[in-house]
Amino acid sequence: MLNSGYRMKRLLRLSSYLLVALCAVVALPSQDADFxxxxxxxxxxxxxxxxxxxxxxxxxxxxxxxxxxxxxxxxxxxxxxxxxxxxxxxxxxxxxxxxxxxxxxxxxxxxxxxxxxxxxxxxxxxxxxxxxxxxxxxxxxxxxxxxxxxxxxxxxxxxxxxxxxxxxxxxxxxxxxxxxxxxxxxxxxxxxxxxxxxxxxxxxxxxxxxxxxxxxxxxxxxxxxxxxxxSAGGAGWQRNWSGSGSSRYSGSSFGSSSGFSSSSFSGGGGGSSGGGGASGSW
Amino acid sequence: MNLLKPSSVSALLTRANKARILAAIRKAEARTSGEIRLHVESRLKGESPLVRAEQRFFELNMQATQLRNGALIYLALDDRRFAIFGDKGIHAKVGDDFWQAERDAMQVRFHQDDIIGGIEHGIAAVGAKLRAYFPVDDDNPNQLSDEISHAE
Missing domain, CATH: 3.10.310.50 (Diaminopimelate Epimerase; Chain A, domain 1)
Structure with missing residues (x-):
């Protein structure tokens, strides 16, 4: 788990984001509403x-x-x-x-x-x-x-x-x-x-x-x-119980990725989890 | 599906190739608290490789590092698609430019059919950033195992 110092920092950062959002009168849903x-x-x-x-x-x-x-x-x-x-x-x-x-x-x-x-x-x-x-x-x-x-x-x-x-x-x-x-x-x-x-x-x-x-x-x-x-390493497990066999991923607004030709890549970043990356094909 | 034919994943992850990748990961993780893993599977299921990489990242519980500095290199071999995904700690330091540059560098090797070479390059590049931004002096507890994960 995250250590408390990090969590505190994250909280502080989050609250400053919220403050900015409030000042800008942008109707952003509070992240805490999700929890x-x-x-x-x-x-x-x-x-x-x-x-x-x-x-x-x-x-x-x-x-x-x-x-x-x-x-x-x-x-x-x-x-x-x-x-x-x-x-x-x-x-x-x-x-x-x-x-x-x-x-x-x-x-x-x-x-x-x-x-x-x-x-x-x-x-x-x-x-x-x-x-x-x-x-x-x-x-x-x-x-x-x-x-x-x-x-x-x-x-x-x-x-x-x-x-x-x-x-x-x-x-x-x-x-x-x-x-x-x-x-x-x-x-x-x-x-x-x-x-x-x-x-x-x-x-x-x-x-x-x-x-x-x-x-x-x-x-x-x-x-x-x-x-x-x-595969190795996970701490949890989930399954579709619908048995539909489709992807378990429910989709998110995260990033964007490549098409099929080598010139149409785009990087991602700053999505739902705050991580980032890039993808491509060969 | 022909069960007798080795899958592209098992064809790639031979004992020798696994040893090369694990050596690259250990070298990259020396003197940094960051963690790197590789996930290889044969196909995507309609999602983009980056979305899939992020999903695998959390399934593998790679966000469990204290400084959120794990990174996953993801390959869908039969789709010939790949992605690098870094957690928010490392992403905040390196930004999109780094991921895209290393994506391109890996891609050059993949185009030459040097899959392992491309993977090694990606691991080394991420490792260099991890050492720069998340250095540790001596005893570096391996927070996550170094295993290569794969699904066929």
Whole structure:
């Protein structure tokens, strides 16, 4: 993570930019508007998780934090704010929320964007030994995407959080009162949901049956696309859960790049992430 | 897709070529806190190489340097497109002109089919800037691994 001096400088620079913008009476959206405050462990800004479900998750994550010191935040949002890639936005949100103890950097941010159908698990450096990219990938692919495809946002978050806890705090035992059997129904406190409990086992049977198909499709897709999965070094993992197979990149205003002839290059720079570069062809 | 035919990526990243690239990266990263990586894949998916490079940069978590001075050299081999992307710390120092000049210098070598030579040149050029703007004296913790990442 950034050190605090750098962050301070960046803040100062940002605020001076804002001041200039205000003086010029330019209606620039405040950058902070893109980063909501974290109000609890679960921050459901898209309104996809019921209050009782949220309470279950919040209690679970509070318990975990008290007992193990590990802090897990969850963001459920409709869309990635425009101008950001998934990776960039979640990384910045992590920097804003700063899950985990500062010196230990033992926080995790699980962020999902329902309308973009994208999600990412961002892991603090202090936990990377326990929660590797490969593990994140498995959690997303096996535990979360199947639920998300069915629109079960709570089940997806619950399963994802469970697996993250198992990885980062293996000694932590979830109290029975907080155990939710995803096979039987929605959250335990929501027992009176008419009709739904009957549907859910069926749904799970369907999901279970479709697992081999799902992975077959992924492998086939990977072979067809000639891709080799996650390359080294990343701290998070994201997947389209739409299965559309199109680019995961949502586009940004960043830079510009070349055409096909050697004379039509142009450089980029100063885009969404503040980095810069140039591109070309040969 | 013929699975028996080696991909352009694996054809390029032979053991010897990898060793050349890693040596160039280590040399470039000596005496600087900056970090350089290479990502090679076969094709873009409709996006521009620079956009793709930026996306890969964040996927590889390369913004994790304290001074935001990581740089990624990106190649889409079968598309014959490439990009250099630098994080905001290094970009603030070198500006667009530097990226474009090094892009052109790499391109000259790529045109001569000297792909590894072009990559080596880019790594060395970025390394020189990193040493100039982000020098360190002795113990330089490698903040990111030097691995070459690739997707086929």
């Amino acid at each position: 909501p405050e974290a109000s609890a462990w679960i921050n459901d800004l898209a309104g996809l998780i019921s209050d009782s479900e949220e309470a279950t998750l919040n209690t679970m994550l509070q318990q975990l934090e008290i007992e193990s010191g590990t802090q897990i935040f969850v963001a459920v949002m409709a869309r990635i704010p425009s101008g950001y890639t998934l990776e960039h936005y979640v990384n910045e949100l992590f920097a804003h929320w700063q899950p985990g103890a500062q010196d230990a950097d033992n926080g995790v941010l699980l962020a999902l964007f329902s309308e973009d159908r994208k999600l990412r698990i961002e892991v603090g450096y202090g936990l990377e030994g326990r929660l590797s990219d490969a593990t994140c990938q498995l959690i997303i692919d096996n535990d979360m995407i199947p639920q998300l495809r069915e629109g079960n946002y709570f089940a997806a978050v619950y399963a994802g959080v469970q697996r993250v806890i198992a990885a980062v705090a293996p000694d932590y035992e979830l109290p029975d009162s907080l155990r939710v059997s995803l096979e039987n129904a929605a959250p335990l406190s929501d027992s009176g949901d008419e009709g739904l409990p009957l549907l859910i086992p069926l749904l799970f049977l369907l999901i279970a049956l479709s697992f081999p198909l799902f992975f077959g499709a992924i492998i086939l897709f990977a072979v067809l696309m000639g891709r080799k999965g996650l």
